[in-house]
Amino acid sequence: MGLIEDIKKMIDEKRTAYQALSEQVWTFAELHFGEVKSASLLSKALENEGFHVAQGIAGLKTGFVGSYGHGKPVIAFLGEFDALAGLSQKRDRTVHDPIVLNGNGHGCGHNLLGVGSLAAAFAVKEYLIKHGLKGTVRYYGCPAEESGNGKAYMAREGCFKDVDAAFSWHPDSRNAVQHLSSNAVIEARFTFKGISAHAAALPELGRSALDALELMNIGVNYLREHMEEHARIHYAVTNTGGVSPNVVQAIAEERFLVRSPQPSAVKKLFERVVNIAKGAALMTGTEMSYQIEGGCCNLIPNKTLHQVMADFMEKIGFPKPSERDLAFLKDIYTSIGDNEKNFAKQFLTPDQRDQIAEKPIADWVIPCPAEDQFMTGSTDVSDVSWNVPTAQCFTATWAFATVPHTWQVVAQGTQDYALNAALYAGQAMACTAIKTIEDPDLLADATREFKERLGGETYECLIPADVKPPVH
Missing domain, CATH: 3.40.630.10 (Zn peptidases)
Incomplete structure (x- = not known):
């Protein structure tokens, strides 16, 4: 046999x-x-x-x-x-x-x-x-x-x-x-922390984490034009900070998958995403942190x-x-x-x-x-x-x-x-x-x-x- x-x-x-x-x-x-x-x-x-x-x-x-x-x-x-x-x-x-x-x-x-x-x-x-x-x-x-x-x-x-x-x-x-x-990939969670406030009475006292999250997404959307052909970036909002529009959201989170054909390339692309997140936090007066949760070559x-x-x-x-x-x-x-x-x-x-x-x-x-x-x-x-x-x-x-x-x-x-x-x-x-x-x-x-x-x-x-x- x-x-x-x-x-x-x-x-x-x-x-x-x-x-x-x-x-x-x-x-x-x-x-x-x-x-x-x-x-x-x-x-x-x-x-x-x-x-x-x-x-x-x-x-x-x-x-x-x-x-x-x-x-x-x-x-x-x-x-x-x-x-x-x-x-x-x-x-x-x-x-x-x-x-x-x-x-x-x-x-x-x-x-x-x-x-x-x-x-x-x-x-x-x-x-x-x-x-x-x-x-x-x-x-x-x-x-x-x-x-x-x-x-x-x-x-x-x-x-x-x-x-x-x-x-x-x-x-x-x-x-x-x-x-x-x-593609190699890095998976990460980005968290923005701001200051809650009454959105109608005292909005000037608030610092919106949700604004920061949205600005990050806009920045990443502009980044897509300037990536390597096979690179990909995807995201999912996991925490919008609440459901009430009359409260300035003090926290917001989202997860990103950043992909590129080589490990060295995906690390550089991820660094650019992090810099966009830093810029979003700077524009909104919030704090940003991130945690890598996974990745593969x-x-x-x-x-x-x-x-x-x-x-x-x-x-x-x-x-x-x-x-x-x-x-x-x-x-x-x-x-x-x-x-x-x-x-x-x-x-x-x-x-x-x-x-x-x-x-x-x-x-x-x-x-x-x-x-x-x-x-x-x-x-x-x-x-x-x-x-x-x-x-x-x-x-x-x-x-x-x-x-x-x-x-x-x-x-x-x-x-x-x-x-x-x-x-x-x-x-x-x-x-x-x-x-x-x-x-x-x-x-x-x-x-x-x-x-x-x-x-x-x-x-x-x-x-x-x-x-x-x-x-x-």
Whole structure:
């Protein structure tokens, strides 16, 4: 039996167990840093499989590492399990129908992500035992990907310093390796403090924190014209200082995400944002303070590993959806807006467009691109990729044109085709990892490329050393 057949058999035999784990995490739907039930469930699954589990990694209450085996190479699989606020949705429903109004939901498919990576780790462990191979398999339970950057805390504390290669994946509506770079990001909260006063009788005695906040936003809007092309700045007002217009607001807060393609560039851009905040405080006679709450570097892709992973994805083949799956997929596809569909279709060939009209799921594998691509978003996998050669893939767990962070993602999170695609990712990651273990030259080439891409730079976490992970 060949490698692919071995891995597929090992993962398929435990499909029922993986389904149960994925559905339980979907039901828990816990937010960043508060994934207590999800972390406990996955930790127990690792222990039952014979992995030694270390809890509370890098000061993260819901961070953990399960380890099996000994010696080199050390292979890491990255698992996520946090949900999103406001995306509660009933399963098996193809219209928006929350379980709890404004409740949480797995709108990015992390219930599948964590379990797909778990399946890969278990399969590699079984393969090592069966073939008498030396090596260490680790599963990193990584909290707070959606907000908070759990992997960055792990990287900052040296959790990947002895790892030889790392693998991850993400649910999507396509099948492809993630051969791309990304924006680095700094997350920060800005607080303005002023002086309260009666807005009609004694406005001259007041100093409005809300005025300062609004002036900061205006200043940042003007800054956008003078940023690098791929840079992005987003904000959300989290405290307006009250609801009464006849009171001068004494406090106001907002959160900013500042993004740029390189860590050095994002630090400079963030400094400009801070200076704008200082100017807003000076103009209004208020006090300004800020606190960095998260951050991650840009992603470092690895063509050596991605080419191997893409080849395995093609050879394994995307799992065929059942007639029941297709019926659900068609209903979900109908619920997606025309703008979203048209945007997604522009990347398809004419034959693929015809296929999607009949079967709205991408069952083909996009080849590994010749050149690096770029993602304007950010991911804390980036901080892992600055420490160790890292490879990732997407698999089509969703109907074509499904937009991440929507109720449609949540609705698809417990479907058979979604789990099959997650286990397909697990198969591809496991096969690539085994190839890396069995072929020292492949690992050497991946490591050489990794060092060349860094160009002599060393990793520096964008989260300051004095910032600790929140405890929920």
